[in-house]
Amino acid sequence: MSTNRMVSTTINGEDMALIIDDRMTLLDALRDRAGLTGTKEGCLSGDCGACSVIMNDRVVDSCLVMAAEAEGAAIVTVEGLADGTELHPLQRRFLEQAALQCGICTPGFLVTAKSLLDRNNNPSAAEIRLWLAGNLCRCTGYDKIIRAVEGASADLRAAKG
Amino acid sequence: MEQHEAQKNEYNIIGTRPIRHDGEDKVTGRAQYGADISFPDQLYGKVLRSPHAHARILSIDTSKALAMPGVRAVTTAEDLPRLKDRMVAGEAGAENIRYVTERVLASDKALFEGHPIAAVAATDPWIAEEAVKAIEVKYEVLTAVTEVRDAMKDDTPPLHGELTTETLGEKSKKATNIVRHTRHKRGDPDKGFAEADLVIEREFETKTVHQGYIEPHNATALYRSDGQITLWTSTQAPFWVRRDLAELFDIPLSRIKVVPMEIGGGFGGKIAVYLEPLAILLSKKSGRPVKMIMTREEVFYASGPASGTVTRIKIGVKKDGTITAATAWMAYEAGAFPSNWAMVGSMCVLACYRLENLQIDAYDVLTNTSKVMAYRAPSSPQAMFGVESIIDEIAIKLDMDPLELRLKNAVQEGDRRADGPKFHRIGLKETIRAAMESEHYKSPLPSGANRSRGVASGFWFNAGMQSSATVGINMDGTANVTTGSVDIGGSRASMAIMAAEALGLTAEQVRPIVADTDSIGYTDVTGGSRTTFATGYAVYEACQDVIRQLKTRVAKLWDVQEDKVEWGDGAFHHVDNGKSPMSVGDLGPKLEATGGPVMGHGTVNPKGVGAGFGIHIADIEVDPDTGKVTILRYTAVQDVGQAIHPAYVEGQMQGGATQGIGWALNEEYIRDAEGRMLNPGFLDYRVPTALDVPDIETILVEVPNPGHPYGVRGVGETPIVPPMGTIHNAIARAIGLRMRSLPMSPPKVLHEILQRGQTVEAAAPVTS
Numbered sequence: 021m022s023t024n025r026m027v028s029t030t031i032n033g034e035d036m037a038l039i040i041d042d043r044m045t046l047l048d049a050l051r052d053r054a055g056l057t058g059t060k061e062g063c064l065s066g067d068c069g070a071c072s073v074i075m076n077d078r079v080v081d082s083c084l085v086m087a088a089e090a091e092g093a094a095i096v097t098v099e100g101l102a103d104g105t106e107l108h109p110l111q112r113r114f115l116e117q118a119a120l121q122c123g124i125c126t127p128g129f130l131v132t133a134k135s136l137l138d139r140n141n142n143p144s145a146a147e148i149r150l151w152l153a154g155n156l157c158r159c160t161g162y163d164k165i166i167r168a169v170e171g172a173s174a175d176l177r178a179a180k181g
Numbered sequence: 182m183e184q185h186e187a188q189k190n191e192y193n194i195i196g197t198r199p200i201r202h203d204g205e206d207k208v209t210g211r212a213q214y215g216a217d218i219s220f221p222d223q224l225y226g227k228v229l230r231s232p233h234a235h236a237r238i239l240s241i242d243t244s245k246a247l248a249m250p251g252v253r254a255v256t257t258a259e260d261l262p263r264l265k266d267r268m269v270a271g272e273a274g275a276e277n278i279r280y281v282t283e284r285v286l287a288s289d290k291a292l293f294e295g296h297p298i299a300a301v302a303a304t305d306p307w308i309a310e311e312a313v314k315a316i317e318v319k320y321e322v323l324t325a326v327t328e329v330r331d332a333m334k335d336d337t338p339p340l341h342g343e344l345t346t347e348t349l350g351e352k353s354k355k356a357t358n359i360v361r362h363t364r365h366k367r368g369d370p371d372k373g374f375a376e377a378d379l380v381i382e383r384e385f386e387t388k389t390v391h392q393g394y395i396e397p398h399n400a401t402a403l404y405r406s407d408g409q410i411t412l413w414t415s416t417q418a419p420f421w422v423r424r425d426l427a428e429l430f431d432i433p434l435s436r437i438k439v440v441p442m443e444i445g446g447g448f449g450g451k452i453a454v455y456l457e458p459l460a461i462l463l464s465k466k467s468g469r470p471v472k473m474i475m476t477r478e479e480v481f482y483a484s485g486p487a488s489g490t491v492t493r494i495k496i497g498v499k500k501d502g503t504i505t506a507a508t509a510w511m512a513y514e515a516g517a518f519p520s521n522w523a524m525v526g527s528m529c530v531l532a533c534y535r536l537e538n539l540q541i542d543a544y545d546v547l548t549n550t551s552k553v554m555a556y557r558a559p560s561s562p563q564a565m566f567g568v569e570s571i572i573d574e575i576a577i578k579l580d581m582d583p584l585e586l587r588l589k590n591a592v593q594e595g596d597r598r599a600d601g602p603k604f605h606r607i608g609l610k611e612t613i614r615a616a617m618e619s620e621h622y623k624s625p626l627p628s629g630a631n632r633s634r635g636v637a638s639g640f641w642f643n644a645g646m647q648s649s650a651t652v653g654i655n656m657d658g659t660a661n662v663t664t665g666s667v668d669i670g671g672s673r674a675s676m677a678i679m680a681a682e683a684l685g686l687t688a689e690q691v692r693p694i695v696a697d698t699d700s701i702g703y704t705d706v707t708g709g710s711r712t713t714f715a716t717g718y719a720v721y722e723a724c725q726d727v728i729r730q731l732k733t734r735v736a737k738l739w740d741v742q743e744d745k746v747e748w749g750d751g752a753f754h755h756v757d758n759g760k761s762p763m764s765v766g767d768l769g770p771k772l773e774a775t776g777g778p779v780m781g782h783g784t785v786n787p788k789g790v791g792a793g794f795g796i797h798i799a800d801i802e803v804d805p806d807t808g809k810v811t812i813l814r815y816t817a818v819q820d821v822g823q824a825i826h827p828a829y830v831e832g833q834m835q836g837g838a839t840q841g842i843g844w845a846l847n848e849e850y851i852r853d854a855e856g857r858m859l860n861p862g863f864l865d866y867r868v869p870t871a872l873d874v875p876d877i878e879t880i881l882v883e884v885p886n887p888g889h890p891y892g893v894r895g896v897g898e899t900p901i902v903p904p905m906g907t908i909h910n911a912i913a914r915a916i917g918l919r920m921r922s923l924p925m926s927p928p929k930v931l932h933e934i935l936q937r938g939q940t941v942e943a944a945a946p947v948t949s
C-alpha cells in the first residue's frame with residue numbers, strides 16, 4: 021500500500037519539499053513531483069545513465085535511488101548546469117561539436133561529464149571514455165561527445181587562468 | 182577530418198556548421214520528449230503481455246482488475262473493430278489490416294513473447310501494474326518456433342493456419358510459414374560460374390538485433406466526447422501513425438491529431454503503432470487522458486527488432502578479379518506477421534557489384550517473435566555481410582588488394598541493380614578511391630600478433646516520398662520554416678540551412694518548426710534517409726514560391742514590369758541595374774504596404790533519389806585467450822552527396838558505424854527453447870559503450886545528387902552496413918578465422934579458435 025511522506029532536499033541549489041510516494045524513485049520524484057523532466061528515463065535498471073544526477077557530489081542513476089533517500093541531500097540535475105542564460109562550457113561545447121543527435125542521452129552525459137570535470141579539469145580522452153562508460157548513446161558513436169568534453173575541459177582551464 | 186570535394190562549394194550557408202536551433206532546449210533539459218508531457222487528470226496505462234511466445238488464449242477475465250480501487254478502464258481485443266481482410270499501406274509495402282489489429286491486441290492466439298493481451302488505465306502506475314497482474318488469462322501453450330531454419334521446415338505447423346506463400350506473384354495452395362519468395366534473375370549464372378577461375382560459396386547467419394534507441398516507446402492519448410482524438414507521442418512518422426489509427430479504428434483521418442514530441446532515437450523502430458491504439462482505447466473508456474510508457478524489457482520483447490537471417494552466397498571470378506556470376510539465397514525472420522524485409526534485402530545484397538549473371542532468391546519467414554520492423558538501412562547489413570566476406574576471401578586467394586577488387590567490379594551510373602532499376606549518378610568508385618587514398622589505408626598495418634585490417638562496402642537506396650513545407654516571411658525579413666518531418670538528429674538545422682541558402686538569409690535568421698498533423702500538409706516518415714533530401718526539397722520549393730511572390734512586390738515597389746526583376750546572390754536585382762538590390766530582409770517591412778503577408782508552400786514527391794555507398798576500414802586485435810576483439814582504428818568513408826551540415830553528416834556516419842560495430846561484435850537476442858528472450862536489458866543485450874569503440878574517423882566524399890537542387894543524397898543509413906563485413910574480414914586477416922556468423926562475440930570467437938585452431942586459412946594482410 022502506498023504511504024506518502026515529505027522529503028526535504030536541495031535541488032540545483034534551491035531548497036525543496038516534495039511530497040512523495042514511498043514507492044517512488046528519485047527519478048520519479050524529480051520528474052513528476054519537482055517537474056524537472058530534463059532527467060530522462062531509458063531503462064530503469066541502471067544500465068543507460070539517461071537518469072544521471074549528482075547527489076552529494078557523486079553521480080548516481082536516479083532510477084536506482086529511492087526518492088526517500090533524497091532527504092537532506094544536495095542534488096544537481098541538468099537544469100542546474102547553466103548559470104542563468106550563461107550555458108555551462110559543457111553545454112556550449114555539446115552544441116558546437118554536434119555532440120547530440122536525438123538528445124535523449126544528453127542530460128545524463130552533461131551531468132556525468134560535469135562531475136568528472138569538477139574532479140579533474142584535464143582528463144585524457146581515455147579517462148573521459150572510462151568516466152562516461154555508464155552512459156549509453158545510441159546516436160553519436162561517442163566521438164563528438166568525447167571531443168565536446170575535451171573542449172569544455174580546455175575552456176574551464178582557460179577560465180581559471 | 183579529410184574532405185574530398187567533388188566540386189567547389191559555391192554555397193554561402195550550405196556546408197557550414199551552425200548551432201542547431203533546438204540545441205539550447207536539448208542541453209538544458211527543456212525539450213519535451215514524449216514522456217515529458219503530463220496532464221493533471223491523466224491516468225497511467227500498463228499492458229498485460231503474453232509470457233509465452235506461442236499460445237492459444239482460452240479465456241481472459243478482467244473482472245478482478247476492473248474492481249480494484251483506482252482502476253478506470255481495462256481494454257482487450259474485443260474493443261477493437263474486427264475488420265475484414267484489406268490491404269493497407271504499411272511500413273515496407275502493404276499489410277493486411279487484420280494482422281495489424283491482431284498485432285496490437287491478441288484475440289485468439291499469442292504469437293510472440295510480449296504480445297499485448299489487455300491494457301489497464303489507473304490513477305497511478307503502481308495500481309495499473311497491480312491491476313495488470315489481476316487479469317486472469319488461461320493459455321494453452323503451443324510450440325514456439327523462433328529460428329527461420331526451423332520455421333521453414335515442411336513439418337513445422339504454420340503460424341497462421343490460413344497463410345500461403347506468395348511465390349513470384351503467385352499464391353501457393355498449401356499453408357506455410359514462408360510469406361513470400363522473391364526472385365531476381367539476370368543472364369545465366371551457371372554459365373557465369375563455368376567461366377570463372379575461382380568460385381566460392383558460403384553460408385552465413387545473423388541473429389535478431391534491436392535498434393536500441395535510448396528512449397522507450399510512449400504515447401499519451403485524449404479521446405474527447407465529440408470523437409476527436411489527440412495523441413502525443415515520440416514517433417518518426419506522425420502522419421503514418423494517424424493513418425494506422427484511422428485504419429485500425431475505421432474512422433476518418435480528420436478525427437485524429439498526432440502531436441510529434443521530441444524523439445529519443447528511432448532508427449526505424451519508432452514508426453509502427455504499439456501503445457498508441459491502447460492509450461486511445463483506454464482514454465475512450467475512461468474519458469481521461471491516458472499516458473503509457475514501455476519498460477525497457479517491453480521494448481525488447483514487443484517492439485520491432487531487425488530480422489535474424491540465414492544466407493548462402495556464391496560468387497565466381499576470373500583470375501583478374503572480374504566477377505562472372507553471383508547467386509544469393511536468403512531467409513529473413515519476419516516475426517509473427519507477414520513482412521517484406523527479405524524482399525528488401527534481395528534488392529541490396531549484390532548492389533555494389535556490376536553483374537551480368539545473377540540469381541537471388543529471398544524468403545520472408547514467419548516466426549514466434551515480435552514482427553520485425555525497419556532498422557537503419559533495413560535488411561542491407563544482413564544481406565551484404567556474406568557478400569563482403571566472400572569478396573575478401575577472393576581478394577586473398579587472388580592476392581589482390583580488396584579495395585582494388587571492389588573498384589574493378591563497382592557499379593556506376595547507368596548500371597542496373599539486380600532488381601532492375603538503373604543507378605543515377607552514384608559515387609561508389611569515388612568512395613573506394615578516397616578510401617584507398619586515405620591516410621588510414623596507406624598507413625602500415627597495425628604491428629603485433631593477432632592484429633590486422635579489414636575493409637567492406639555498404640549500400641542503401643535512400644528514399645524520396647512525400648513532404649510538405651511552408652515558409653512564412655516575417656515583417657523584419659526573417660523566416661519561419663514549417664515541415665512535418667520529426668527532427669531525430671538535427672534536421673531542423675538542415676532545413677534552416679537550405680532555406681537560408683535559398684532566401685539569402687543566415688541560418689540564424691530562419692526558425693525551423695516541426696508541426697503536428699493538423700498544422701502542415703502530409704509528410705511521410707523521418708526515415709529512409711529521406712528527410713534532408715525530400716523535406717529539404719519541399720523547403721526549397723516553398724522558398725522558390727516565396728521568391729516568386731516577392732518578385733511581384735519588388736516590381737510594384739520599383740514600378741517596373743516583373744520581367745525586369747531578377748533573383749540572384751541572395752537579392753533581387755534590376756536587370757538594367759537601375760535600382761539598388763533588395764534582399765528578403767529589406768522586403769519584410771514592406772510586405773504590409775505591398776499586398777500583405779507572404780507565405781510560400783512546397784509539396785513534393787521527388788523521384789531523383791541518389792543511392793548511398795560507403796567503405797569502412799578497421800584495424801583490430803583479437804585476444805586469442807578470451808576471443809575479445811578490440812578495434813584499434815576505424816574510418817568511415819562515404820559518398821554523402823552535398824553535405825548540408827557536415828558535423829551532423831559526420832555524426833550520422835559515426836553513429837551508424839557504432840551501431841554496426843555493436844551488431845558485428847556483441848548484439849543479439851538470446852532466446853531459450855520456449856522462445857523467451859533471456860537478455861532484455863541494455864547491458865545483457867550489450868549495446869556499445871564509450872569504451873567499446875575508438876574515435877570514428879570520417880571521410881566525406883561529396884558527389885552531388887543531380888536529382889536535388891542542392892545535390893543532397895541520403896546519408897544516415899548507409900554507414901550501418903559496412904561494419905559487419907569490415908570487422909569480420911579484419912578478424913579473418915588477423916587470425917585466419919572466418920566466423921561467417923554474427924555476432925562475433927568473445928565466447929563465439931573463442932569457441933571457434935579452440936575448435937578450428939588457427940590453421941583454417943593462412944592469415945593474409947591487406948596489401949597496402
Ligand code: FES
Pocket residue numbers: 060061062063064065066067068069070071072081082083084
Ligand atoms: S534510466 Fe536509470 S540508468 Fe537507465
Ligand code: FES
Pocket residue numbers: 119120121122123124125126156157158159160395445446
Ligand atoms: S544523442 Fe540520441 S542517444 Fe545520444
